[in-house]
Amino acid sequence: MKQHDSGSRYSDQNWLRFFMFTFYGTSVLVVSYFPLFYSHLGFSSPQIGLLYSVGPLISILANLFWSMMSDRIGAVRKIIAILLGGQLVTAIILARMTDFSSVMIILPVFYFFYYPVYPLADTMAIKIAQRHGRxxxxxxxxxxxxxxxxxxxxxxxxRALGPEYSVGICIVVVVSALLISIGLKDAARAEPVPAPEDEAAEGQPQIKQARSGGLKEILLQKEVLWFFGSVFLLAIGYRMNEAFLTLSLKGMNAGDEVIGWALLASALSEIPVFFALSKYGERFKELPLLAFASLMFALRFLFMALTQEPGMVVAIQAMHSVSFGVYFVTAVRYITRIIPDHLRATGMAIFTVVWSSGAGLLSGTFGGLIFQDAGRTVFYYVATGFSLLAFTGFFSKHLLDIGGGTGRPFRKKSAGRQ
Structure with missing residues (x-):
């Protein structure tokens, strides 16, 4: 029996690891290489920008809808399979489109199936990891x-095939992810059980675990709103950099290979931090770590404002490790503490909406005006300012918790209603 449990344990984790590895390939294509496909079709830069502006808008509805559906039926794997099937069908249609109006119609449908997979996969990873003590x-x-x-x-x-094959490669990746998803297994669904006050982590409020009204219940908690507000401020600066990094490098006369190295530097640098925090992160409280990550973001954007050399940008991108790497691991850990298991998918969807969708909409429009009218230096000074505001939000919440502020009354109030 133990041998069977051990085999199931490693099978669950390995299938999910294969899935994560494969599906994140679509992110590379959608974010970095689909513009080449649109350019190959002869679309102008404003048209390409318009196509990307619908992504964050669609993801707000899509993330919340599909994650609440997942919480309602208690089956993340089935929802992921449906989403991948929708991606496959819409990507096949997209590959045959050649005019702007047709792409503008089908692309939002693709986004509707594309964006929710990320928070749902993270939700499954959290549950599988907790189930097996990882x-x-x-x-x-x-x-x-x-x-x-x-x-x-x-x-x-x-480079060998041409940009017209971008969507075709995406289709291959989606098919691979869909086949791998057959091996995924949902963790057992936990019933909402009220948590006694003395079991709540010090300084970590617990949401009152009601039986209905998941989205409303989460958003009514002031501790959660404080956290998401700070995340939103941090996300604005992060999305500003993400959206205009390429333009910044082009303004420095950087070649395409330098842009590629800059993207790779950020992606690789976060990996050792992920491993380190997975092993030692529990030794540190979440809010101070989030405040530290916010300071690192501020320092990173300050360096971007001051540098004039493309090579330095590659080095600065390596600060992704101590900024995003620390932030993401710690933020997910904090969410798992304050949001109960039966609302986890909805909580992760809200987190994704705040971090990606809402901030993406604001940073794209607001940041674009600053970049065009005030220049790159002022643009990154503004991003630095938003990161410092996020630091203030996270650190002040930490001080309130250790000083007996909002954290303790919240737990007592919840306990009293149960």
Whole structure:
């Protein structure tokens, strides 16, 4: 029996690792190489920008809809399979489109199936890791490895085949991920059980675990809103850099190979931090770590404002490790503490909406105006400012918790209602 349990344990984790490794290849294609496909079709830069602006908007609805569906039926794997099937069908249609209006119609449908897979895969990784007594990052890091692998290989493939094959390669990756998803298994669904006050982690409030109203229940908690507010401020600066990094390098007369190395530097640098925090992260409280990551983001963007050399940008991108690497691991850990298991997919969807969708919409429009009218230096000073505001949010919450502020009354109030 023990041998069977051990085999199931490693099978569950390995299938999910294979899936993470493969599916993150679509991120490389959608974010970095689909623009080459649009350019090959003869679309202008404003048209390409418009195509990308619908992504964050669609993802707000898609992430919440599919994650709440997952929480309702308690089956993440089935939802992931449906989403991959939808991606496959829409990608096949997209590959046959040649005019802007047709692409503008089908691409939002592709995004509707594309974006929710990430928070749902993270949700499954969290549950599988908890089920087997492992750290979530030991599974999630394979997504970073897959991104790094595809960032290198896809570039060489498209150099040989041409940009018109970008969507075709994406189809192959999606089919591979769909086949791998057959081996995925959902962790047993936990019933919502009220947590006694004395079992709550010090300084870590627990959401009152009601039986219904998942989204409303999460958003009514001031501790959760404080956290997501700080995440949103940090995300604005991060998305500003992500959206305009290529333009910044082009403004420095950097070649395409330098841009590729800059992207690879950030992807690879986060991997050792993921491993380190998966082993030693529990020794540190989440809020101070999040405040530290915010400071590292501020320092990273300050260096971007001051540098004029493309080679220095590659080195600065390696700070992705102590900024995003520390932030992501710690933020997911914090969410697992304050949001109960039966609302986990919805909580991760809100986290994705705040970090990616909402901030992406604002940083794209607001950041674009600053970049165009004030220049790159002022642009990165503004990004630095948002990171410092996020630091203030995370650190002040930590001080309130250790000083007997909002954390203790919240737990007592919840306990009293149960």
């Amino acid at each position: 750290n979530f990052i030991a599974i999630r890091v394979f997504g970073s490895l897959g991104y790094s692998f595809f960032a290198l290989t896809v570039g060489y493939l498209l």
